[in-house]
Amino acid sequence: MENFVYIALFAPFASSMFAALFGMSPRQTFVGVIASLLLFTSFLASASLAFYVWTTGNIVHVTMMDWISAGDLSIPFGFLVDQVSVTMMTVVTLVSTVVHIYSIGYMDHDKSFNRFFSYLSAFVFSMMILVMSDNFAGLFIGWEGVGVCSWLLIGFWYHKADQSREDNPSISPSWAANEAFIMNRIADLGMLVGLFILYWNTGSLQYDVVFAALPDLSGSVLNAAAIALFIGAMGKSAQFPLHTWLTDAMEGPTPVSALIHAATMVTAGVFLVIRANPLFSVTPEVSFFIAALGTFVAFFAASMALVNRDLKRIIAFSTLSQLGYMFAAAGLGAYWIALFHLAAHAFFKALLFLGAGNVMHAMHDELDIFKMGGLKKAMRGTYIYMGLASLALAGIPFFAGFFSKDAIIETAWNEGTIVLWAILVITAGMTAFYSFRQVFLTFHGKARYDESTLHPHEMYKFVLVAMSPLALLAVVAGFGMGSFEHFITKLLPAYHMSEHTHHIAWLLGLIVLVVAVGGIVLAYKKYGNGLKRDEKCENSFIYKLLANQYYIPQLYEEVITKPYAMLSEHMWKDVDMKIVDTTVDGIAKFLYKSGDGARKMQTGNLSNYLNWMAVGAVLLLVVAAISAMFV
Amino acid sequence: MIGLSHYLIVSAIIFSIGLVGVLRRRNLLMLFFATEVMLNAVNIAFAAISHYYNDLTGQMFAFFIIAIAASEVAVGLGLLIVLYKKYGSLDLDDLASMKG
């Protein structure tokens, strides 16, 4: 099985390197094909590992080599394939394979086609390290690796110029890339601190050693570690207040959004919480905070999605919102449910994004859903895919999202956190509304674009075919919930609804369903037949607030970015140049000036010299006389 | 009675007079006079000490001081002459081409 581990891990790496070889040459289709094949290989290896773990219940643990060893610290490159990681591996490789194939079509006309595959595969490699590592440091490699790859991919179209925030809320791909990287880095610091706490208290960064040592640690240490790690998770998973980068990241090519900003990278935070569940389960306060923050973000993001006009941003906000759900579940202790929702969400969200990519492709990169409409006819396949994905997202029964989301909401009830439950329910309604608002505005009604110049057409066939596994999974994944629970709870703590909740589960489900369907109906009423703009509503404060993302990006710019730049400028010009350097030069100048002053003593006039001599002599004599009196 | 201190004090006063001369004279020749005054002051001291200690060393010293004074005058006058040829003046204030 070890070989499969390495194949799963290094096939994407090989793919990346292979594509990189052609990174500077013009588009070569075979690069994409080979990359996709290698990814598929990785998927196959992951799947067989999954099968192996599933059937035998054994876990595979390999150590490749030492990485860092200094002092008592020893970090190997070790890889662990257990129930959790194998789930992630399978999901990641599956979605990425689809995205790779999709990209062959989508990036067809891009001159940096080869480079794109190199980045994309590198990303998958990082993600695989992240999920497979058997220690926190290895996780951190992947953690940073995905950060860099996302930087590369968001900034893929680096040559675009900066725009003002009014014209483009994300300013430019390169700006968005930097924002993403830096936001992530802020969180990474927290993560690092978490690592340090764990190391100095347990003497290792290996999961098994760390977790085994947890019971001996004091509450404050555990809390500190949990908080620090969660800060790390907040960055990757774009939790409030580090969320702004995720929507700006939509500047990247759409396959990137599908892969990174929906299915994989952003779930890393959730993965971390799940992975470190032994830690989080002994820190109930932190866990509750996670749940509360998750719930808040779920609602918060959904609210912004309600009014957004940008196709990709709506989906990004929904991602954010769903990540909130996952954190809510994980925070409430239902780790396996969180993981299940993570997997299910990966499928339908990737599908949604890829569908959005098709739309963009057809609309020549137009993203404003107010300028779309009526695409149903031209793009039937995409319409079906996106409809299915939206249904799954909205949590309509028997689609994947229904099972997982319902379970989360049920958990919230079960834990007695009624407020969280209520918010999650309302959010479910909002989710349904904005998903279908977007579907209706895009596909239904009349065309709002200039039909004389734009002739929307469907994506390549092979792309649609490639998307089909995702569509299939978006529909059926939910049915695997039971067996998944059985499989995963060998590792993760099982979570059982209490007797009481169990009794009213159908009622809870019904409430959610009603709210969700209500959302869809509302969306249909409003947008089913095309766009009806409501000036009054659009001018209302709430609408503007939501449309401007609660003015948070502006706030960050005003409170952090600009003052930082200003402070830096002052530090340089006023402190460094005017104080520090001037002091140094001042000392030199002082010496030089005193030399100039002293020079006046040397008048060249002998008489003065004689005076000096006499002064010196008399002074010495006087000093002698005075000191003689004190002897 | 006149003691050693009396002579020494006279010597000190004359020495100081010489010093004042050195300080205030701007004419080189006059300045040399002042240095002679100082050396003579020292001679008085030596002779007096020699007398009161009944020791000849002081007289020796005074004797050599006279010799030194004579040599200095020779060299000094030689210098004065070349200087005067060059500058046409013995004023110290004219003698300040090097400074700083």
Next chain:
Amino acid sequence: MLQPINVSMESLNLITLAPMLIAIAGGLIILVLDLINDKLHRSMYVMLTLLVLFVDFGAVLGLNVNERGFFDVMLIDGISIIAQLLIIIGSMIFTPLALTSKRFHEYSYPEFFAMFLFMVAGFQFMVTSDNLILIFVGIETASLALYTLIALHNRSNSYEAAVKYFTMGALAAAFYAMGSAALYALTGSVELYKIAEVMASRLGETSIMITIFGASMLLLVAFAFKLSLFPFHTWAPDVYEGASAPLAGYMSIVPKIAAIVVTIRIFGMYIDLGVEWVRVILLAVAVITMTFANIMALVQDDVKRMLAYSSISHAGFVVAALALSTTEGTTGIFLYYALFMFTNLGAFSMLWISRHKNRRFDKRYDHPYEKFAGFIKIMPVGAVIMAIFMLSLAGVPPFSLFWGKIYIMQAAVNSGYVWLAVVMGLNAAIAAYYYLKLIVYMFLMDPVKDVDTVYYNLSKPLMAVIGMATVVTIAAVFYVQPLVSYLYYMISASGY
């Protein structure tokens, strides 16, 4: 009635006089030769002088340590031998510098070389006696000759320099005489060993403290003048500027070695007697001197004047070592001068080879910094050598002066004067600026004009002298050990 005096030749120990007699005889021979034939070329006189000095050197080497001679007037102790050797070596380096490719006024006089030898004899007398009279006569012999040598360069600056030096020297002589009178009054003797004895018994008399202190200060004025300590240094820059470059270099070393020996004898005695106050004054003067001279050197526009101020600063450095009054400190002084001699004379020789008869680069100065701009492009080897001298002066290891510096600093640390070592260090850092300034001009700037005329005065003998100085400067690390042990042995043998 007086008894007839019987003096045995052995007790006179005439050998102690031999070195000076050789020098004086050499001077007389030159005078006689000039009388016989006045067409002889200066090169002959130069070589003759060298030979005399060589014999002189041999005579000094042959002396035994700690001997007295000639009614105890002569004193051959360790520092006297070392100082004589250094004086002779310094003179030997100086002499061939007369063999320039251009003719200069002073070398047209055979008397120049005679006077030079008399001067060397004067310095030798200064260091080989502890009798204040002989010291005085030695000082004056040497000084009067030196004034003349300066003036013989024969241009208005040299007269001015000579007159300034002479006048201030006369004043200093008066102070010396007065100081001696005071000591004589205190002890009834003018011989230092005797003075020390009597003084030790009189130190308890608090009422005469003022005289004891005052006497030391009067003498300090005289030697501070010779050593160019603040505020008695004012002559130094002008005299160095007015004198020819080799003589200026010579003046920064040999007279100072002679003066420092006497200073060690007098003030070392004071400090050893426990007059701590004198040490404090010496330290204060030394510190002020090195700092003050350094900051003045910073602003100089002329390399020679800069070197003059730097020499003053180095003198301060050395006097600080003197004030320690330990064997190591004293060893440090001589080690320092031994190393400083080659480097500094080398540096002045470099100025000498670049000396023009007219002031081509500046109206006022012979050696403005601009003259050396881009020297590396004109004369790479010369520039490198000059840079090595500068770095050595700045105390950059491994060049010679660094070893002298750390030896003295170590001596300061060993005597508990860590602050002094720090002050020395900081001063070295300030000093680095002006040495560096020349390096900057030579290496980092472009030549101003007439690139081919900088090394105007170069000749083979000068090249030999400079080459030797360079080698000695660079290879210091290899001979410091034997040098230090020799010096240390000689100095500790004579009880300093």
Next chain:
Amino acid sequence: MYEVVAFYLFSVLIIGLFLVTVMSKNVLYAMTSLAAGMVLISGFFFILGADFLGVVQLIVYVGAIMALYSFAMMFFDATKDIKEKNTSSALVFVLGGLSALVLVLMFAAPIHSDAIQALYPMHEGVGNAQDVGIVLFTKYLVPFEVAAVMLLVAMIAGIILAGKKMDDSLTEDLSADDEILVQKDEK
């Protein structure tokens, strides 16, 4: 008693004469008073029993040195009043006063000690010149000879410096090379 009178008389006279030397504007007055002061100093020497020294003082100072100065004075044509911008500032007198004060303090201290034994005592009944001669030609023979060399140096120095050869300077004389260079500059 006469010693006291002589001492005070000489002291006052010498101080007065030297003050004239130092303060007078006229070279002639200055020189004359200097010479007179020196003569009086030799008087001190005679009082103090240093007869030989007194004679030497008269011969060397008054005879030789003053004569030299007179010649020099004639050379410089300095009989007329010299215009000096004398710095008769307070500084000079403060310094002079202070030095006088301190020196007087120094010498007014009870320096004289009977414990001090003369190393070269004067002998009773022997003339001062004889005494001096013996010490000078035994103990101080070396300084004496060195003083001879010093006088030789001074003589040579005086001759060379005042000599004609100094009128033209080889140092400042532009040799042929220099002239070529000057021409090159002008181009």
Next chain:
Amino acid sequence: MDNMLSILVFFPAIAGLLGFVVNKESARAYGITVAAIEFILSIWLWFSFDTSNAGMQFVEMIPLIPDFGIGYYLGVDGISLFIIIMATLMTLIGMISMSITENIKNMIITLLFLEMTMVGVFVSLDAILFYVFWELSLVPMLYIIGAWGGPLRIYASVKFFLYTFMGSLIMLVGMLFVAYVYHNLTGVWSFAITDWYTLVLPVDYQLWLFAAFFVGFAIKVPMFPFHTWLPYAHGQAPTIGSVILAAVLLKMGTYGFVRFSLPMFPDASVLAITPIAIIAIIMIIYTAMVAYAQKDIKQVIAYSSVSHMGIIMLGIFAMNAEGIGGSVFQMLSHGIVSGALFMLVGMIYDRRHTKMMDEFGGLASVMPKYAVIFGIMLMASVGLPLTIGFVGEFLVLLGFYEISPIMTILAGTSIIIGAIYMLALYKKTFFGPVTNEANKVLKDLNATETWSLIPLVAIVIWLGVYPKPVLGPIDNSVKAMLAFMDEKAITVEAKDIIRTAKTKIIIEEVK
């Protein structure tokens, strides 16, 4: 070969002397060959090095001034070994990539002498010898900056020289005092560092001496507020000067702390942890912010150097093997990375004769290879895992966390603000449309440039992925040093804070 180190030190110097004879046109080839041989020698040194032995190896000892205890005493251990290799490597690569044509012969000779001093500093085990090389290294650098630098070159070079010179003189006094104390206690003069190690000094002595050494080292590092010479030096220096300055010369300061301050003054070092950590944090944050405000690419990297040196300083005072080992590793990493970055800036400067960011933009489109290598170095500079930059930074922060979590968090902000200025630089220079006409015709890296950078890229990744061959020996020696410090410390606090590793270390007798 017992005299391996002497050969290593003096080979370049002798080659430099012989270089005077070499023809101008061939000087460059000569220089590269010599540097390559020197590099191979240093690699050979590594292979002959016994990695399991934590003590000094290849020891040579010839008394120079025995009366004074000054000797020619060389040796190398895990801490210095790799810095030497880095020095030879950077000299070689710097020479290969050098674009200077004016006075090339002088440059080559100067570089060879500089190489001697650099190697000399790191192999000296005698304090005076160390000092000799330390001071001597200033001279060639002065010439390099002053002769081939920018418009303010003279000011910059003189400032560099005087500043460091002043500091080191204070250090010299410290050295002399140690020797004095050693003499007092043992009756023997010695400047051998290994002898000094055995001195157990009272705490107040330690503090004073620590301060004296601190001045010398801190200016060289350079630590805030003694850092202002650095931006000038870098800003004005030619590329090769910046490369060597950043890669090697700055390391002399931090190396000094490891070689002298820690083992000689363990108690004072422990007492100094807080002040030094505060200064280090100021360096890290403050200079990173200043770097962000820069308009000149080279200045950004210059200030970033200061920031990174802050990390190194912090690690040295972590007093545990993780931190110190990490610091030493970070020295290498910073050497390679900043060296490469300076080379990269130099390459663009050669093309456009400007280093201002405003002049650029969109270079990634015009010069993709350049952009890729710059990007890799950038990522290494911000400490991305699997690049060389991460290992050191991670270990330093990890190590210092044991001393003070709060300070570690503050210092850890370097990973954020480091990213801020570096990414801002990258964005302004490489991203966006190509607006400036002059940039549209820029040529991408040529073969020489590429091949001089490739080895660095390879090292960046190799040591990022597999640092063990380097980190192992470093770790060994650091552990030995810590064990020794712990044994030597006299105060209880120091013994508490100095954390010895649990693993056993082997120290063979020094010959």
